[in-house]
Structure formats: structure tokens, C-alpha cells
Amino acid sequence: MATIQLRPGPSGVGFVLPLGLVMLLAFNVPVVLMLAWGFTSPKGVLVPWIDMVERTVYLRVLVNTFRIALIATATCAILGYPLAYWLCCLRGRARMIGLALVVLPFWVSILVRTYAWIVGLGNNGVVNRSLLGLGFVDEPLAILYNELGVIIGTTNVLLPFLVLPLFAAMVRIDRRLLMAAAGLGAGPWTVFRRVFLPLTLPALAAGSILVFILTLGFFITPAILGGGRVPMIANMIDMLINRLPRWELAAALSTVLLVATFVCYALYLRIGRAAQPS
Amino acid sequence: MGEPSWVRRLVAGLGVAVLVFLCLPIVIVVPMSFSSASSLEFPPPGLSLRWYEAFFGDPRWLEAAGTSLALAALASSLALLLGTIAAYGLVRGRFRGRPLVELNFMAPLILPQIITGVALYIFFARIGLLGSFAGLVIGHTVLAVPYTVLVMTVAIRAFDRDIERAALSLGAAWPVMAWRVLVPNLMPSAAAAWIFAFIISFDEVIVTIFLAGAHETIPKRMFNELVLQVNPTITAIATLLIGISVVTVLAVTTLARRAGLLTKIAD
Numbered sequence: 001m002a003t004i005q006l007r008p009g010p011s012g013v014g015f016v017l018p019l020g021l022v023m024l025l026a027f028n029v030p031v032v033l034m035l036a037w038g039f040t041s042p043k044g045v046l047v048p049w050i051d052m053v054e055r056t057v058y059l060r061v062l063v064n065t066f067r068i069a070l071i072a073t074a075t076c077a078i079l080g081y082p083l084a085y086w087l088c089c090l091r092g093r094a095r096m097i098g099l100a101l102v103v104l105p106f107w108v109s110i111l112v113r114t115y116a117w118i119v120g121l122g123n124n125g126v127v128n129r130s131l132l133g134l135g136f137v138d139e140p141l142a143i144l145y146n147e148l149g150v151i152i153g154t155t156n157v158l159l160p161f162l163v164l165p166l167f168a169a170m171v172r173i174d175r176r177l178l179m180a181a182a183g184l185g186a187g188p189w190t191v192f193r194r195v196f197l198p199l200t201l202p203a204l205a206a207g208s209i210l211v212f213i214l215t216l217g218f219f220i221t222p223a224i225l226g227g228g229r230v231p232m233i234a235n236m237i238d239m240l241i242n243r244l245p246r247w248e249l250a251a252a253l254s255t256v257l258l259v260a261t262f263v264c265y266a267l268y269l270r271i272g273r274a275a276q277p278s
Numbered sequence: 279m280g281e282p283s284w285v286r287r288l289v290a291g292l293g294v295a296v297l298v299f300l301c302l303p304i305v306i307v308v309p310m311s312f313s314s315a316s317s318l319e320f321p322p323p324g325l326s327l328r329w330y331e332a333f334f335g336d337p338r339w340l341e342a343a344g345t346s347l348a349l350a351a352l353a354s355s356l357a358l359l360l361g362t363i364a365a366y367g368l369v370r371g372r373f374r375g376r377p378l379v380e381l382n383f384m385a386p387l388i389l390p391q392i393i394t395g396v397a398l399y400i401f402f403a404r405i406g407l408l409g410s411f412a413g414l415v416i417g418h419t420v421l422a423v424p425y426t427v428l429v430m431t432v433a434i435r436a437f438d439r440d441i442e443r444a445a446l447s448l449g450a451a452w453p454v455m456a457w458r459v460l461v462p463n464l465m466p467s468a469a470a471a472w473i474f475a476f477i478i479s480f481d482e483v484i485v486t487i488f489l490a491g492a493h494e495t496i497p498k499r500m501f502n503e504l505v506l507q508v509n510p511t512i513t514a515i516a517t518l519l520i521g522i523s524v525v526t527v528l529a530v531t532t533l534a535r536r537a538g539l540l541t542k543i544a545d
Binding site for chain 1: 281282285286289290292293294296297299300301302303304306307310317319360361363364366367368370371372373379382383385386388389390391392393394396397398399400401402404416417419420423427477481483484487488497500501504505508512513516519520523524526527
């Protein structure tokens, strides 16, 4: 058909060019330049990297970030699996309402949700007042402006990222497989452990890696709920740029974060592909 | 599954508890915004609209709101325009390296925003765009691009190519076909993508903090105030933002349903 030749370039590459150019200039080039900054210290190419390893503060922040990310991911998995399972068991209107309550917080800004926890977790907050009122504790628990507060806030913000794909995977499972297992004499617990759970593991793993990646780069929640006492990589980078001016060290730390993110993302893609029934 | 009833009750109990945990921030903030007290006491000792008055009576907050709206409108429109054209190329085009190009468009979503922020900060400082409104628009457009490309790729993939072919073979030039066939059919998805991008830009904190200089947006002001002190005016703003989110979710759901209907008719 001759008319189709009217498109700018028969391969369609012309359509991609405008955005491609914008992304090249406003994203790819800046990111590459930033990575290069990590090796442009006037004192020596590797100085920021040696600093990063020798000054224990940076290593401590790195280790701290990975630890918090692991704990938040595990908490999300432990809380998210039963929720997704329960939503999967619900029918009709109840399921719609349940899903809407998972999706709604997802759409509310992270800043707003984090802010609410200042109100909720403080010494005079809802959580402590309820615990005191019920007599579980004698004095308010310290759950704000420390690591526990950051983990609670992070888990709360990232839970939908795990629950939604997990729910989708559970709904896709062919019910006849479960019936077949039960028909062959397996008890409910065995059906769950040997059939249902293995079928949902790839989605659980993929969702967990997603949560882990997002926690690694978390900035707002640790800044607000950590009260400056729980520095994570992103907060450290912010400080190195805006307060200390040590750009080359910020660039080096960003490189570490970038590599960690890409390694996790590659893993996520592999597991995600395994989770898709081809 | 035929699990015993106590297991079913346990799962339901856990599910409800986690749902409550998820929604607790919203449940706390909304009543607090109507509190009459200036301390963050929950439940509020009395009701008043003073924090809404504090917000609407403060020219600095209103100016920040204006900046946020203008920025989000510009960035999401740019991201939609560029993203839609690119999505068409990605779906219909046949060229080498297509998956790589697609991954590149998704990269701002995968990369931690702090990295995008630092990279643009260093780059804009060199070329003199740091602290400018144009720089902010560029930064927000880059962050919104993955969402518009994602939504429009799905929409174009679902659109029947034979309809395009029919229009072309009946003598319509490509631009006429695009304007009279593609644009009307993709409109509901485009609207959903635009709203999506708008919200992403409107809520953005991290890249804004790095690039904004003297410009104030609502989230940037909220963040800076929160790090310093607890100001109850923010509960009012938070409630307004939650209200906007609810309206948006409803709008997008409606649009998505209409988009789904249209593709069904096309089939």
C-alpha cells in the first residue's frame, strides 16, 4: 500500500525520535555525567571511592539502608500475603471494596501518608494512646523518629506494590488444580503448601524485589519519620549535595545505588518472566 | 479451598487488620484537619475549619498551589504529547533496538528519584537551568514520560490496525487518518494517561527539591515544613490532596472503562 509510505520513515523510528531526543538530553546525558563525576575528583580519580570505604559513616549508612530495606520487604511479604489471599477468597462487591481500599492509599501522595504517621505514632498519637488505654504498655512506646518508625512508614507506603501483583497471580490460578489435588486425597493444608503456595511464589518474589528496590532509594519517609536519626543512602546523597557540597562523593554513592537497583531489576525481570505462563 | 472455618476466620481477621493498617493514615489525617486544637491531638477535641482558613488565607501556600498546578499541567501535557507519538512508533514500528528504546523510556520509573534529581541538578547547574521554571518542567516531564508511554502503548496495542488500514486504503492521507481515526479512539486512554502524569508531577517532592531553587510547590513546602516542625495546616492540605486523589481514581476508572468499551466496539 503506497499510502502507508506517507508515515515519516517506513520503520516508524521517526515517531520515537522526538521523545528519544528529549530523553537523551534531559535524562541519559545527565545520568552519565553524574556517574562520571564520581571519578573526577581533583585530588585523584579514586579519592571519593577510598573515602567511601575508609570513612565508616558511609559504609554504615549503606549497610543500614540494605538492612532496613530487607526488614521492610519481609514485613510487606508477611502482611501482604494473607491480605492478597483473603481478597482472592472474597466475591463480588466485597472484593471490589477490598481492592479499592488497597488502591486508594496507592494514589495518595507518599508525603501525605508519611505525614499521617507523625500524628499516629507520636507519644500522644493514636497508636500509643490505644496501647496505653488497653493497658498493653505502661508508658508510650518510642516508635517515632527512629528506625522502627521508618520501617512502619515504609511498609505502609509500599504494601500495595506487593499486594496488587500477588492478588493478580492468585486470581489467575486454575481452581481445578486445587480440586484435583483435594480429589487425590490431599488435605487443605497440603493443597495450600504443595500446590497453591508454589504457584504464587514467583509473584511473591517479584513483588518483594520491587519493594526492596523502592526502599533502597527511599528519601521522604526516612527524612520525616527518622527525624534525622535514620540516614539512608538517599538522605546521605541529599546531604552531600545540598549541605556539605561534596558532589563527587554524592556521585559515587549514587553509582552504588544505581548498580544495586539495576542488579535487583534484572533479577525482577527474570523472575517476572518465570511467573508469566508463556 | 476446603480449609477449616477457624483458618478462614483467621485469614479474614488478618486481612481486615492489614487493610486497616493500609488505610490508617487517611483515617487519621482527614478528621485531624477539622480539629479546633493547634496540637496534634487525636481524636480532635473540637471541630473547626481554621486549618482550611489558614491554608486559603496564606498567599505563600496559594502561590505554591499555583506553581504546582502550572508545572503539573505543562509537564503532563508535554509527556502525553511526546509519549503518545513515541508509543505509536513502539507499537507499530519495525526497527532495531525497540526493546532497548522502550526500556530507556521506562528508566526514570525504575531509577530511584534521588539519582534523577542529583543527575539533573549537576547537569542543570552546568548549563544554567538550575532553579528555573523551565528546568522544573523538563525534570517533571522526564518523570511523567514512563506513565504516559505505558498507558498509551497498551491503548494503541489494543486498537485494531485494520481500522487504520481501512481509512488509508479509502484514500485518507496519514495525518487525516491520525486526526480522524486515531485521536478520537485514543482520547479516553489519553485522558487517563494525562491525569496519571498530572498526579505524578503534582505529588513530586525529590526532584523538585533539587531543581526548584526559589520556586515553591505544594509538596516542596509541605516537606520543608514537616522536617522542621509539625504544622496542622498541613492536615488540611493533606485532606484536600486525598480528596483530589479520590476524584482522580474515579475519573480514571470511568475513562478506563470507556476506553475498554471503545476497543470492544472496534473489535
